[in-house]
Amino acid sequence: MSKDQIIKEKISLIEWVASLKEISNDLWFNPFKEGAWGIADVISHFISWDKFLITNRVSYIYHNEEFPEVNIDVEAINKMASQYARSGISKEELISEFITVRKELVSLLQKIPEETFSEPYPGRENMTIGEYFVGMIEHDLKHKEQIVKHIKKE
Template sequence: MRKDQIIKEKISLIEWVDSLKEISNDLWFMPFKEGAWGIADVISHFISWDKFLITNRVACIYLNEEFPALTIDVEAVNKNASQYARSGISKEELITEFITVRKELVSFLQKVPEETFTEPYPGREHMTIGEYFAGMIEHDLKHKEQIEEHIKKE
């Protein structure tokens, strides 16, 4: 995926998440199904992973540095995101935080040279950096679809 497409997709999610300010607080926290996340959890999840990308991926790509050697506990990151979403932070505050963090991610991506997106992804030479970010966008869109279906259902 090309740099301009990646940035366009990342920005489009900002506009869409901002539109979620209109939904009720009940729907904001309502689980998609028994024992599942709700909209608030997903938005907090986006924030957590955007922060991870900024610190541990995009900054390294931009500075042409190796990725830090990390053991990532995906379940713990997701659990912490859900707990944060339900910590008392308001819908508006969480959405504003998402927008701020996502804009920071986009700002970093804009600084990365176009040709970098065609280079191999460090540690996964079978994948380009552009393909890595395409996967991140697919993940965003999967959650967006999940939220839209939830809103329609209610």
């Protein structure tokens, strides 16, 4: 996938998430199934991981620097995202924050030279930087599909 396609995919999720302002607050917080996340949790999860990418990956890729040593506790990040989604922040505020953070991520991706996307991903010589971001897009789309199914079910 080219840099432009990666950016288009990241932007398309902004437009789609913005459309979620129309759903009810009940549906926004309603879990997909017993003990699972709801839509609010997923949007907060997107924000958390976009911030992680901005801080710990994209700026280092842009400057062609080694990634910082970061202890990534996926469960803790996801739990904090869910807690944040249910902290009293409104649906509109959470969506607005997602849009702001995702636009920042896109802006930084746009600054990375096209050829960088075909270079090896640091620490994983069998994966390119472009392939890494394709994996992030697949992650976005998996969660988007969960949300779409949940909305249709309700």
